[in-house]
Each structure stands twice: as structure tokens, then as C-alpha cells.
Amino acid sequence: MFAVHRMATSHSLSSSVLLSSPSSSRTPPIRALSAAKRLVSSVPRRSAASELGGLGVRSKTRSGVSLVRCAVATESTQSARTSQAESLEETQKVEEERIVLPTNESSDRLLRIRHTCAHVMAMAVQKLFPDAKVTIGPWIDNGFYYDFDMEPLTDKDLKRIKKEMDRIIGKNLPLVREEVSRDEAQRRITAMNEPYKMEILGSIKEEPITIYHIGNEWWDLCAGPHVESTGNINRKAVELESVAGAYWRGDEKRPMLQRIYGTAWENEKQLKAYLHFKEEAKRRDHRRIGQDLDLFSIQEEAGGGLVFWHPKGAIIRHIIEDSWKRIHMEHGYDLLYTPHVARAHLWKTSGHLDFYKENMYDQMNIEDDLYQLRPMNCPYHILVYKRKLHSYRDFPIRVAELGTVYRYELSGSLHGLFRVRGFTQDDAHIFCLEDQIRSEIRGVLDLTERILLQFGFSKYEVNLSTRPEKAVGDDDIWDKATTALREALDDKGWSYQIDEGGGAFYGPKIDLKIEDALGRKWQCSTIQVDFNLPQRFDITYVDSNLEKKRPIMIHRAVLGSLERFFGVLIEHYAGDFPLWLSPIQARILPVTDNQLKFCNEVARKLKENSVRAEVCHGERLPKLIRNAEKQKIPLMAVVGPKEVETGTVTVRSRFGGSSGV
Numbered sequence: 309m310f311a312v313h314r315m316a317t318s319h320s321l322s323s324s325v326l327l328s329s330p331s332s333s334r335t336p337p338i339r340a341l342s343a344a345k346r347l348v349s350s351v352p353r354r355s356a357a358s359e360l361g362g363l364g365v366r367s368k369t370r371s372g373v374s375l376v377r378c379a380v381a382t383e384s385t386q387s388a389r390t391s392q393a394e395s396l397e398e399t400q401k402v403e404e405e406r407i408v409l410p411t412n413e414s415s416d417r418l419l420r421i422r423h424t425c426a427h428v429m430a431m432a433v434q435k436l437f438p439d440a441k442v443t444i445g446p447w448i449d450n451g452f453y454y455d456f457d458m459e460p461l462t463d464k465d466l467k468r469i470k471k472e473m474d475r476i477i478g479k480n481l482p483l484v485r486e487e488v489s490r491d492e493a494q495r496r497i498t499a500m501n502e503p504y505k506m507e508i509l510g511s512i513k514e515e516p517i518t519i520y521h522i523g524n525e526w527w528d529l530c531a532g533p534h535v536e537s538t539g540n541i542n543r544k545a546v547e548l549e550s551v552a553g554a555y556w557r558g559d560e561k562r563p564m565l566q567r568i569y570g571t572a573w574e575n576e577k578q579l580k581a582y583l584h585f586k587e588e589a590k591r592r593d594h595r596r597i598g599q600d601l602d603l604f605s606i607q608e609e610a611g612g613g614l615v616f617w618h619p620k621g622a623i624i625r626h627i628i629e630d631s632w633k634r635i636h637m638e639h640g641y642d643l644l645y646t647p648h649v650a651r652a653h654l655w656k657t658s659g660h661l662d663f664y665k666e667n668m669y670d671q672m673n674i675e676d677d678l679y680q681l682r683p684m685n686c687p688y689h690i691l692v693y694k695r696k697l698h699s700y701r702d703f704p705i706r707v708a709e710l711g712t713v714y715r716y717e718l719s720g721s722l723h724g725l726f727r728v729r730g731f732t733q734d735d736a737h738i739f740c741l742e743d744q745i746r747s748e749i750r751g752v753l754d755l756t757e758r759i760l761l762q763f764g765f766s767k768y769e770v771n772l773s774t775r776p777e778k779a780v781g782d783d784d785i786w787d788k789a790t791t792a793l794r795e796a797l798d799d800k801g802w803s804y805q806i807d808e809g810g811g812a813f814y815g816p817k818i819d820l821k822i823e824d825a826l827g828r829k830w831q832c833s834t835i836q837v838d839f840n841l842p843q844r845f846d847i848t849y850v851d852s853n854l855e856k857k858r859p860i861m862i863h864r865a866v867l868g869s870l871e872r873f874f875g876v877l878i879e880h881y882a883g884d885f886p887l888w889l890s891p892i893q894a895r896i897l898p899v900t901d902n903q904l905k906f907c908n909e910v911a912r913k914l915k916e917n918s919v920r921a922e923v924c925h926g927e928r929l930p931k932l933i934r935n936a937e938k939q940k941i942p943l944m945a946v947v948g949p950k951e952v953e954t955g956t957v958t959v960r961s962r963f964g965g966s967s968g969v
């Protein structure tokens with residue numbers, strides 16, 4: 309959307325390029341809670357995620373932050389189980405004050421501040437580093453960035469740059485708009501020897517070209533908007549956060565640039581609240597916790613974006629999968645297992661080779677036939693449907709699979725468990741009659757709620773997306789299906805927003821975001837009606853008049869993918885999983901090795917009773933206790949001579965002290 313230089317909405321550059329900052333693709337919108345444990349009101353925002361659907365194109369969530377401070381108290385509102393997950397130390401951090409941070413969407417002033425900050429930073433950089441070439445610098449969630457072609461920067465440089473920015477802000481220089489012809493812009497850019505600026509000028513289609521001056525000292529190609537003068541920025545509400553390498557235009561064949569990220573707010577109080585939130589988010593980073601608790605890894609030797617689930621992560625996944633399968637069977641789903649590859653021909657039929665190719669890996673040749681790793685499970689489930697003739701009496705047919713898929717992602721966009729190349733969708737497809745759509749969707753909503761609640765997610769943001777301009781299927785069926793989705797949501801009693809025209813081309817959909825303990829929102833569940841694939845695969849059933857008809861197909865996922873959901877879970881609980889998910893539920897600690905035999909006996913009995921227990925010894929007791937705490941193990945039993953004598957153990961809960969003998 310706009311960016312410093314070049315850009316700007318009025319110049320209608322492709323917004324996707326400018327929008328995609330790493331921070332916006334990774335970080336979900338943030339909101340946090342107050343000590344009073346109330347939710348901050350949320351800002352509606354658009355999202356379109358069709359990870360699942362037939363030919364969905366994945367899009368990023370634009371995130372506005374709204375958030376706040378004190379993450380912490382929130383979990384206790386969610387369930388007794390989650391409240392367990394809070395440590396004392398966290399609770400002490402709870403602050404009374406509640407701040408709702410504005411977003412770029414909610415505050416035009418803030419957006420102008422951030423946009424202006426990007427220019428001011430570029431001006432400061434060129435003052436200090438005259439050889440630095442400017443490129444682009446958009447506002448983003450929480451702040452702004454700017455890319456420069458220059459020597460690598462250090463943290464020390466950032467401090468100098470911020471100081472120079474403060475000076476520019478202090479001078480209260482006006483931002484003055486000027487319109488020039490393309491030739492004039494070219495002449496000035498040539499004189500300054502700014503090759504990137506020239507390239508940007510080339511991509512601006514409209515004339516005149518707009519330029520913004522900061523005082524008489526510096527200018528940039530831009531279409532605004534800005535604050536009137538640099539003095540409108542509060543220097544105490546601005547911080548330069550980090551510097552990172554970024555390829556020009558995100559293209560690894562183009563030069564590597566220095567990207568400086570900054571955060572900017574309307575006032576100091578907001579900045580503080582944001583920094584507090586950021587710190588809390590960092591503490592919960594699933595990549596760090598994943599390593600500390602030995603849950604998973606991504607190994608260079610195997611390649612980026614490919615996840616190794618270690619024993620402790622794998623047991624959690626097993627528990628999730630187990631419960632997921634059980635609940636699905638209770639809700640009338642049949643389980644499937646299907647292959648990870650298929651003939652390319654299948655992907656031609658499905659349309660993926662024509663419309664989804666950039667997300668798919670190269671084909672492999674097997675006996676002169678081309679095969680393809682699957683990016684989606686849907687065509688397989690259709691093949692299972694097609695194995696026999698169906699009558700209207702068979703419906704609804706619900707099939708579910710924890711289906712692993714592989715999608716091409718640029719290495720630069722990979723991010724822990726959140727953006728990977730191989731992942732397992734908790735996928736399912738429902739084949740039904742038109743007049744069953746409503747009840748089927750309602751059933752999916754119930755099942756979704758049941759599954760999400762057990763993980764402590766009770767707050768959702770729901771979006772219903774309707775027919776886009778370009779779509780397959782006639783108006784009548786779109787109307788029917790959209791009405792069915794709406795009625796199902798109304799039945800369920802959930803409030804939702806309508807995203808007019810935001811549906812996939814193949815059908816309307818419902819997306820659901822869950823809110824984590826920090827108030828951040830994560831797109832996980834999606835339910836999509838599909839009028840396209842049934843037609844492409846020519847699937848049919850026989851109706852009561854013995855005529856062939858086309859069934860309705862619904863794609864849906866509750867967790868999204870196990871990898872990403874696991875990442876969300878780790879951050880939600882900060883690694884402090886509730887008892888039922890804890891990889892090790894109980895650790896038994898002998899005071900001396902004399903009690904070891906008894907301890908092993910206790911552990912064996914616990915395991916026989918499906919309690920995940922282990923014995924730890926070989927260190928002094930206080931160290932053993934500390935280790936167990938570090939590993940966030942919920943229950944501990946210390947065994948001394950007295951316990952051995954009486955054949956008992958005293959159980960201590962990590963959260964609630966002694967739980968008795």
C-alpha cells in the first residue's frame with residue numbers, strides 16, 4: 309500500500325509486493341487483556357485465508373495490532389485448566405492499567421506518523437551515510453521499515469540514526485507536496501544517482517508524479533499521506549527495533565538490502581505498552597520454547613520448513629490427533645488415509661496445475677509418467693467418493709484425514725512452525741445435498757467449538773465471505789449456499805462479520821480466528837463450500853427420480869495444520885501445557901538413590917494407569933526440583949525414606965503446591 313517512496317495507493321502499484329513485510333505475514337493481530345480480565349474490543353479486519361479449499365490462494369492476514377499490556381491475566385479467564393498455566397512470576401507482572409493500542413486502520417493519524425517516520429529515517433540514514441541508496445519504506449503493523457542499499461548496519465548505527473531522526477523531528481520541518489512531470493522526476497533522480505528510485509518511478513503509471521519534501525533538505529517520491537511537519541511526531545514514541553537483510557523486490561537474484569524496522573506510536577504510553585507486549589510475545593516464542601523443552605526442530609541438514617517432532621512434541625501431537633479422530637468419529641466422520649503423491653494428471657483435472665502451480669513442487673518421473681507431491685488432499689477424497697455409485701440416501705458423507713501436504717514456500721518466508729513446506733492439515737470433506745448444507749455447516753461449527761474449547765480457545769472472530777465478481781456456479785446456488793452458511797451461524801448464535809465479495813471463486817466460506825492468551829488472533833478454522841471440484845471431477849449421485857445429480861462439496865479444517873496449531877498452542881500456553889497435554893505429567897524424585905527402586909516402581913504403576921511419568925535422579929534434590937520446574941512438568945513427587953516405608957508418595961503441583969499424599 310504505500311510506501312514511502314514510491315508508492316502510494318494513488319499510483320496503484322501492485323499492493324501485494326508492498327504489503328508483504330515479514331512482520332505482517334508472521335505476526336497475527338495482537339490484542340491483550342487487562343488485569344480486569346476483560347477483552348479489549350476488537351477492530352474488524354479482513355482476512356482471506358483459504359488454505360484448504362479446492363484452489364484457494366493463500367493470503368496473508370493483515371494485522372493491526374490492537375493490543376496491549378499484560379498478557380498474562382488472560383488465560384485464567386479461559387478455563388480452569390488454562391489458569392493453571394500461569395506462573396506466579398507472570399501474575400506479578402499484571403498491571404492494572406488497560407491500554408488499547410490504536411492500529412493503522414483505526415487511527416489515520418497514527419498511519420501518517422508511521423509513514424512520515426519512514427521518510428524521516430531515510431533522510432537520517434542518508435545524512436549519516438551519504439552513499440546509501442534509498443528504495444522503499446512502507447508503514448506496517450506497529451510501525452514502519454525502510455530498505456537501503458548500503459553497507460551492513462550495526463545496533464550502534466541504529467542508535468546514531470535514531471539520534472539524527474530526533475534532530476529532524478526537533479527541527480519541526482514541514483512536509484511539502486510537489487507535483488512534477490515524469491521527465492522532471494527523471495532528471496532529478498538521475499542527478500541524485502538513485503537507481504532504485506528510478507526503477508520505482510518506472511512502475512508508477514500515473515502522471516503527474518508526486519514528490520514530498522522534508523523542509524528544503526530531502527525529498528522522496530511518494531503519494532502520502534503524512535503529518536504536516538516532523539514536529540508532529542513524538543520522538544519518545546518512536547524506536548528503531550532491528551535491522552535485517554532483505555532482497556530488493558523480495559527477489560533473491562536482486563541486491564541484498566539493509567532493512568531497518570522501527571516502531572512508532574502516538575505517545576510514549578502506547579510505545580511502552582507495545583514494548584511490553586513484544587517482550588511477552590518473545591518470551592512465548594514457540595521456536596525458543598520448542599528448543600528449551602525439546603519439542604521439535606527444523607534441521608538445516610534436512611532442509612527448511614520441514615518439521616521434526618521430537619518425543620515430547622510427538623506425544624502432544626499424538627494426543628491431539630487421538631482426540632481429533634475420536635471426536636470426528638463421534639460426529640459421523642469416516643477416517644481416510646491417502647497417498648502423498650499422485651499422477652500429475654490428477655492435478656490437471658483438479659485445476660491445481662493451472663491455478664496453483666506456484667505453490668507446488670516440481671514433478672517427478674516414474675516410469676515415464678509424471679507424479680506430483682500433493683499440495684492439498686481434496687482430489688484424493690474425491691477419488692474415494694468416486695469409487696462407487698452414490699444415491700441420495702447416502703448423504704451426508706463425511707470423510708476426514710490428517711493429510712500431509714507439501715507447498716512451495718520461499719526460504720525467506722519460512723518461520724518456525726508458522727510457515728513451513730510440509731504440514732499436516734486436519735482436513736475433511738463433506739458431500740451432501742443442497743438442502744443439507746445448513747445442518748452440515750451447523751454440525752461443523754459445533755465440532756469446531758468442541759475441539760477448540762478443549763485447548764482453551766473460547767474467543768473467536770468469525771467471517772462469512774460471499775461471492776466475488778469472478779466465480780463459478782450460478783447465482784441461485786450461490787444464494788442458497790450463502791444463506792445456508794448465514795443461517796447456520798445464526799443458529800449457532802455466533803456473531804460474525806460479512807466480507808462481501810471475499811469468498812473464493814468456487815464458493816462462499818466461513819473463516820474463524822481464535823484468540824490466544826496474548827490477545828493475538830490466529831486464523832485456524834475454515835469451512836468452504838465448493839461448486840468447482842465436483843464439476844471438474846464430474847462426481848454425481850442418483851436422486852429419488854433415478855436422475856444423475858451433482859452433490860455439494862464442503863472443505864473444512866478446524867486446527868488448520870497440526871504444525872501451525874502446535875506453534876500457536878506453545879505460544880498460548882508459553883510451554884506450560886495443561887496436564888492432559890503435558891508430555892511428562894509427573895516426575896518422581898528420590899531424595900537419595902536409596903529410594904530409586906521404589907520410585908521406579910511408582911513410575912511403572914503410573915504408566916500402567918496411563919499417566920506419563922518418569923523418574924529423575926543423580927542430582928541433589930533442589931536441583932532436581934528446579935529442573936522439573938524449568939521443564940514445566942505439572943506434577944512432582946518427592947520420595948524419601950518415609951514414603952518408601954509407608955508405600956506412599958506426596959504429590960506437589962507446580963501451580964497449586966501440595967496436592968496431598
Ligand SMILES: [Zn+2]
Pocket residue numbers: 311312313423424427520530531532533534
Ligand atoms: Zn510518504
Ligand SMILES: [Zn+2]
Pocket residue numbers: 360361362684685686736737863864
Ligand atoms: Zn479440500
